[in-house]
Amino acid sequence: MSHAPAALETTATGIDNRKLLMWLFLASETLLFGSLIAAYLLYRGQSVVGPYPEELFDIPFTSVSAFVLLMSSVTMVLALAAIQRGDQRGLRIWLFTTALLGMLFISGQAFEFTEFNREGLSLSSNLFGTTFFVLTGFHGAHVTVGVLVLLSLLVMALRGRLTRSQSMNVELVGLYWHFVDVVWIAIFTLVYLIQP
Amino acid sequence: MVEAMRKLRADAESYQGWWSWLTTVDHKRIGVMYGVTAFSFFLLGGVEALLIRLQLSTSNGQVLDPDAYNRLFTMHGTTMIFLVVMPLSAAFFNLLIPLLIGARDVAFPRLNAFSFWVFLAGGLFMNASFFTGGIFQGKLGAPDAGWFGYAPLSLVSTGQGIDFWAFGLLILGIASMAAGFNFIVTIFNMRAPGMTLLRMPVFVWMTLVTSFLIIFAMPIITVALFELLFDRLYGANFFNMAAGGKPLLWQHMFWLFGHPEVYILILPAMGIVSEVLPTFSRKPLFGYQFVIFSGLAIAFMSWGVWAHHMYTTGLGTIANSAFAVSTMLIAVPTGIKIFSWIATLWGGSINLKTPLYFSVGFISMFVIGGLTGVMHTVVPSDYQQQDTYFVVAHFHQVLFGGAMFGLFAGIYYWFPKFTGRLLHEGWGKLHFWLMFIGFNLTFQPMMILGLLGMPRRIYSYGSGTGWDFLNMLATAGAFLIGLSILVFMINVVVSLRRKERAGADPWDGRTLEWSLPSPVPPYNFAEIPTVRARDDFWHQKYAEDEEGRPVPIVAGGAYQAEEEEGEEEAETGHGIHMPSPSFWPLIAAIGLPIMAAGFIYQESANLLPMIAIGAVITIVGIYGWALEPASE
Numbered sequence: 142m143s144h145a146p147a148a149l150e151t152t153a154t155g156i157d158n159r160k161l162l163m164w165l166f167l168a169s170e171t172l173l174f175g176s177l178i179a180a181y182l183l184y185r186g187q188s189v190v191g192p193y194p195e196e197l198f199d200i201p202f203t204s205v206s207a208f209v210l211l212m213s214s215v216t217m218v219l220a221l222a223a224i225q226r227g228d229q230r231g232l233r234i235w236l237f238t239t240a241l242l243g244m245l246f247i248s249g250q251a252f253e254f255t256e257f258n259r260e261g262l263s264l265s266s267n268l269f270g271t272t273f274f275v276l277t278g279f280h281g282a283h284v285t286v287g288v289l290v291l292l293s294l295l296v297m298a299l300r301g302r303l304t305r306s307q308s309m310n311v312e313l314v315g316l317y318w319h320f321v322d323v324v325w326i327a328i329f330t331l332v333y334l335i336q337p
Numbered sequence: 338m339v340e341a342m343r344k345l346r347a348d349a350e351s352y353q354g355w356w357s358w359l360t361t362v363d364h365k366r367i368g369v370m371y372g373v374t375a376f377s378f379f380l381l382g383g384v385e386a387l388l389i390r391l392q393l394s395t396s397n398g399q400v401l402d403p404d405a406y407n408r409l410f411t412m413h414g415t416t417m418i419f420l421v422v423m424p425l426s427a428a429f430f431n432l433l434i435p436l437l438i439g440a441r442d443v444a445f446p447r448l449n450a451f452s453f454w455v456f457l458a459g460g461l462f463m464n465a466s467f468f469t470g471g472i473f474q475g476k477l478g479a480p481d482a483g484w485f486g487y488a489p490l491s492l493v494s495t496g497q498g499i500d501f502w503a504f505g506l507l508i509l510g511i512a513s514m515a516a517g518f519n520f521i522v523t524i525f526n527m528r529a530p531g532m533t534l535l536r537m538p539v540f541v542w543m544t545l546v547t548s549f550l551i552i553f554a555m556p557i558i559t560v561a562l563f564e565l566l567f568d569r570l571y572g573a574n575f576f577n578m579a580a581g582g583k584p585l586l587w588q589h590m591f592w593l594f595g596h597p598e599v600y601i602l603i604l605p606a607m608g609i610v611s612e613v614l615p616t617f618s619r620k621p622l623f624g625y626q627f628v629i630f631s632g633l634a635i636a637f638m639s640w641g642v643w644a645h646h647m648y649t650t651g652l653g654t655i656a657n658s659a660f661a662v663s664t665m666l667i668a669v670p671t672g673i674k675i676f677s678w679i680a681t682l683w684g685g686s687i688n689l690k691t692p693l694y695f696s697v698g699f700i701s702m703f704v705i706g707g708l709t710g711v712m713h714t715v716v717p718s719d720y721q722q723q724d725t726y727f728v729v730a731h732f733h734q735v736l737f738g739g740a741m742f743g744l745f746a747g748i749y750y751w752f753p754k755f756t757g758r759l760l761h762e763g764w765g766k767l768h769f770w771l772m773f774i775g776f777n778l779t780f781q782p783m784m785i786l787g788l789l790g791m792p793r794r795i796y797s798y799g800s801g802t803g804w805d806f807l808n809m810l811a812t813a814g815a816f817l818i819g820l821s822i823l824v825f826m827i828n829v830v831v832s833l834r835r836k837e838r839a840g841a842d843p844w845d846g847r848t849l850e851w852s853l854p855s856p857v858p859p860y861n862f863a864e865i866p867t868v869r870a871r872d873d874f875w876h877q878k879y880a881e882d883e884e885g886r887p888v889p890i891v892a893g894g895a896y897q898a899e900e901e902e903g904e905e906e907a908e909t910g911h912g913i914h915m916p917s918p919s920f921w922p923l924i925a926a927i928g929l930p931i932m933a934a935g936f937i938y939q940e941s942a943n944l945l946p947m948i949a950i951g952a953v954i955t956i957v958g959i960y961g962w963a964l965e966p967a968s969e
Contacts, residue, residue, distance in 0.1 A: 152526035158444045161522045169514060169552040176560035176590065180575065187581045265572035268581050275567060275575075293960075 163313050167320045174324050177279055178331060181272040188267035197257050198333055206249035207329045210284070213242035214322045217315045227305040233298050236311075239318070240291040243284055250281045273332070280328060283321045290314050360918035362446035363859055365755060367453050368431030372748075374457055375424035381464070382416035383822060385409045387815055390779075394812035396800040406796035407481040408498065412467075414484030415502065418602065419509050420460045422736065425744050426605035427452070427513075430520055430544050432755060436850035436857065437538045439529025439866045444522040446916040447962060448515055454926035456512035462930040463505030469497045483794065485595070488576035488587035492568055497937055500569060503562045504933035510555045510562075511929070517551035520544055529849075531868035535629075538848050538872075539622060542629045543608030546636045550597045550604075553640075558594035561587060570936065585650060592643035600639045602736060603703075604632060606743025607674060610696045613746050614678055616844050617693040618685025619887065621872060624677040631670035631677075638667045648716050649723045657716045664714040671707055675700060690844070691765035695746035698773050702738025706731060709784070724794070727787025730780045738776055745772075745825075752832070753839030757855045761835070764828035771821035778814025782807040847875040860913045919965060925958025 152158060216238040223231030254274070262270045294314060297303040303310065361367060388409055392398040401409065431449065435442055443449050470478025480502035482491040491499050524545045528537070565587070567573035574580035576587055615622045622628060644652055644660040678700055687693070709731040713719045722728055745768075753759045786807050791798065798804055842851040849866060850857070852874045870876045879887035932951030935944040 153528040153532070154525050156526065158522050158526050161526060162445065162518050165518050165521055165552060169518075169556055172553050173556035173560060176557050180560070180564065180586065183583070183586065184581070189581045264567065265574065268574050271567070271573040271575055271580075271582075275564070275573065 157309060159309060159313055160316075163316050167316065170320065170324075174279070174327070177276045178327065181276050181332060184268040184272050188269045190267050192257075192260055192262050192266070192269070194269055194273070194332075195336060197260060197262060199253075199256075200333060202249070203253065203329065203333055206246050206253075207325060209242050209249070210246045210322055210325050213239045213246070214319050216242060217318045221308065221311050221315050224303070224305060224308045224311050229298065229301075232303070232311070233295065236291055236295045236298060240288050240295060243288040243291065243318075247281060247284055247288065250277065250284075276328065276332070280321070280324055283324070287314070287318050287321055291318070357918065359923055360450075360920045362442070362450050362916045362918055362922075364431045364435050364443050364446065364449060365857060365859075367449055368428045368433075369755065370453055371424050371431055371456070372428035374453075374460065375421050375428060378416055378420035378424075378460055380822070382413050382421055383819060385413040385416065387819055389413060390812040390815040392796060393798075393808050395809065396798050396802065396805050398797055401796060403796040404481065405477050407794075408467075408477045408479040410794065411481055411483050411498075411502070412464075412479045415463065415480070415506075417736070418484060418598070419506065420463070422602045422740050422744070423509075423513065424456055424460075426547070426602070426740075427456070427516055429540075429605060429609065429744070429747055429751075430516065430548075432751065433850065434520060434523055434541060434544055435527065436754075436853065436861060437541050437848055438524065438527060438532050439849050439862060439868060440523065440527035441861050441865075441913070442916060443519055444527055445519050447919050447922050448519050450919065451922035451925060451962075452512045452516040452519065454923045455508060455515065455929060458926050458930045459505050459508030459512060462508060462933060463501060466498050466501030466505070469501065485591055486565065486587075487591075488565065488568075488584040489578065491565060491587075492576055500566065500937040503566050503569075504930075504937065507559060507562050508929050508933065510559050513551050514555045517548040517555070520548045521552070524548075529862075529866050529868055531873075533868075535626070536868055536871045536873070538608075539611035539625065539628055539632075540605075540608035543604045543611070543632055546632050547601050547604045550601050550636055550639065554594045554597040554601065557590055558598075561590035561594070564590075566936075570940070585647075588647055588650065589643070592646045593640075595646065596643045597636075597639045599735075600635055602740050603743075604635070606699065606740045606747075607632070609743050609747035609750070610678060610699050611674075612848065613692045613696045613750050614681045615872070616750070616846050617688045617690060617696075618682050619688065619845070620681060620685040621847075621875075622677065623680035623683075624673070625871065627673050628677050631673045634670040635667060638663060638670070642667055645714055645719070648719045661714050661716050665711065668707060668711050668714075675704060675707075688844070690749075691760065691762055691769060692746045692750035692844075694766060694769040695742050695749060698769065699739060699742040699746060702734060702742060702776065706734030706736075706739055709734060722787060724792055725787035726783040726791045726793055729793050730783035730787055733780050733783075738780070742772075745769075750844070751850075753843050754850055754853075754855050754857065756833060757838055758832050758835050759837075759839045759843055760832045761828050764824060764831060768821050768824045768828060771817055771824060775814045775817025775819075775821055778817060779811045780814070782810045782814070786811075845878075847872040849874055852877070860915055863913070917966070919962065921958050921962035921965065923958075925955050925962060928952060928955030928958060 152161075154161070216235045220232055220235035220239060223229075223235055254277075257270075257273075262273070264270055264274050291314060294303060294310060297310075358366065358370065388401060389406065392400040392406060431443075434440075464479075466479045467477055470476040472478065478496055478498055480486070480494070480498035482494050482499055482502075486499065486502065524537070524541055564573070564575040568575050568577060574582045576582050576584045578584065611622055611628055642660060642664045644656060645664045648657050648660075678696075682697075709727070713722060713728070713731065749760050749765055786804055787793075789804065789807075791802070791804050798808075839855050841854050843855075844851070849868075852866070853861065866873070875887075878890060880890055882888050928951040930951075931954065932948050935947030935949075935951055938944045939948065
């Protein structure tokens with residue numbers, strides 16, 4: 142935040158251009174996930190054949206993986222705090238940890254998808270399969286993009302090209318990352334925890 | 338090789354040669370490319386319309402077979418909405434927004450270039466569908482389920498037409514959303530000192546509102562299109578009734594996007610007309626705040642009216658009534674705008690030039706379109722009109738009579754600013770009258786045909802129906818519109834060859850762009866202006882006498898002195914930093930249609946590598962873009 146005065150000089154609102162862009166992008170993304178979640182809720186309990194969610198969901202397992210993703214938001218904040226105080230070592234450690242936790246979450250999802258698939262659930266098996274895979278798949282794709290960007294930042298940091306003056310890069314990725322987390326909280330609650 | 342690259346880069350920076358167009362990040366050049374591309378698609382969509390009209394000119398027409406007819410009307414609608422009116426509006430956003438708010442460029446010049454290239458890629462991809470059905474055997478391959486692509490029709494449609502349509506719209510959606518983000522940030526953040534929100538020209542406001550509608554509406558159609566594609570390509574069940582899916586979900590999602598989309602199409606034209614009318618009446622816009630807040634009200638309410646497209650689907654009386662009321666309400670802010678425009682003209686010293694002709698044409702035609710729209714809100718009346726030519730007449734009345742007339746007003750108005758030459762008045766008025774008469778001759782008979790019960794989307798009708806004469810009139814009108822477009826093209830060519838220069842301010846304009854030389858230099862403003870009033874440039878030129886009449890400020894007044902001072906500063910001041918040209922946005926855009934084609938054909942010809950190639954191209958483009966410095 143030490144560079145806020147520079148932004149004040151250049152934009153009419155005082156908000157950094159890229160930050161405003163990110164907020165608008167995330168606002169737009171809420172409609173994307175909103176539509177996907179709406180489709181899931183509309184078709185909940187409407188499958189005419191199995192397998193049904195209650196036969197498949199392993200709530201303890203998914204809770205752990207939700208916890209992993211939530212913790213990655215904490216490490217993301219630590220990465221941002223590190224770069225803002227010029228702590229390069231901390232930045233690298235926390236960027237790496239965040240990406241690692243993200244990958245752990247994705248691995249959990251991959252395991253879950255394979256497991257469900259083995260038990261007969263597919264994109265075409267029934268309405269549950271269709272809406273579940275598309276909704277969680279879109280979310281997983283978002284996490285994957287986030288991991289790739291985090292790894293890119295990490296490479297930049299390791300090559301000494303991510304300095305304190307560029308903390309906005311980390312802040313923007315952080316905004317995206319927290320958003321993806323928040324979406325998972327909604328999905329986890331609506332899809333896994335609240336059963337009809 | 339390195340030498341060649343360096344030369345290309347130098348060319349781009351010195352602003353000439355084809356490479357400079359491929360790598361440009363200048364909002365004015367991108368605007369010109371948007372305009373020229375959209376106009377080319379306009380000609381294509383126009384030819385499709387003329388073929389449809391030829392087929393329907395008499396009963397039992399033999400010009401098109403039913404299959405070709407379905408594909409042509411689908412492509413006509415899709416083209417005119419997504420490849421003509423939206424990008425033509427985008428052309429105006431690009432050309433004008435930085436000039437109107439006193440900025441040197443948009444907030445994200447390279448993202449802006451990306452928007453254009455993605456739009457071009459999406460448009461070409463969409464139209465490539467024509468070649469997928471075996472064009473050499475005389476079979477067209479384009480989508481055939483209407484521009485609304487209703488499920489389950491869009492599911493059972495064979496061939497790749499619908500897949501091209503859906504992927505094409507997804508690609509175009511990326512272009513629109515990128516532009517939407519860019520213009521919101523530009524308008525909020527790039528305003529010159531003193532350009533407060535309530536000093537912004539109405540066109541800037543309408544661009545802002547439209548951009549918000551775009552970034553919120555596009556994700557919904559994106560999800561709907563993905564669902565359709567998952568159903569078609571991977572056997573998902575979103576709209577599959579056998580598995581419990583509901584085709585009606587498609588209609589809800591399509592129109593939840595589709596009705597805001599209607600305002601995405603019309604609000605920019607309303608903004609243009611709100612700039613043209615004050616200039617040619619030599620009066621400020623009547624009720625500036627009301628026009629702006631009406632625009633905002635329309636945008637908010639547009640999210641609560643979608644089901645008026647679906648009265649006949651059996652939503653029930655309560656839902657139908659609720660949507661009828663909300664739809665009637667949306668006519669109120671629209672009416673406020675119309676009265677404000679008329680009151681702007683009232684008592685003004687009218688300068689009757691072509692842009693004003695088109696603006697007044699816009700108002701009159703839009704009123705008819707709006708009123709027929711109010712007729713549709715009445716549920717029993719709509720039951721009668723659903724799927725008839727009355728609806729076709731209605732939405733052409735707003736989208737052609739409204740949006741296109743408004744956009745042409747803008748073209749005539751701002752042409753001199755970007756080319757340095759005025760469009761010829763004589764040819765312009767001929768264009769207007771041919772288009773105005775042709776338009777009414779085409780669509781007023783359709784109103785009657787609709788009330789007589791002629792259904793839309795039919796490729797032919799019997800001779801005993803009594804519809805022959807009116808259809809012949811409509812076809813004659815359509816060709817008259819075609820002729821008027823030819824006149825317009827002649828006008829452009831003739832005008833560009835004129836020796837006479839337009840000068841900086843040919844219309845005695847009110848807004849900042851007229852303070853700049855024509856054509857506008859690449860950096861727009863040598864010195865970023867300080868804005869002191871709404872219609873700032875007008876107030877630099879005119880004071881008011883006791884009765885409120887404008888009195889020219891004599892040369893050498895306060896403004897003149899200030900300007901000279903400004904020029905001195907610019908000469909002695911620091912150099913102007915402009916963003917460097919970049920080819921990465923183009924590369925990032927090229928990957929998208931390659932990926933889409935890979936997805937469509939992967940079943941028939943294992944094209945997974947193609948998807949990967951497309952993805953790699955786009956990712957390389959994005960990384961190159963992210964890592965290169967924005968300006969040197």
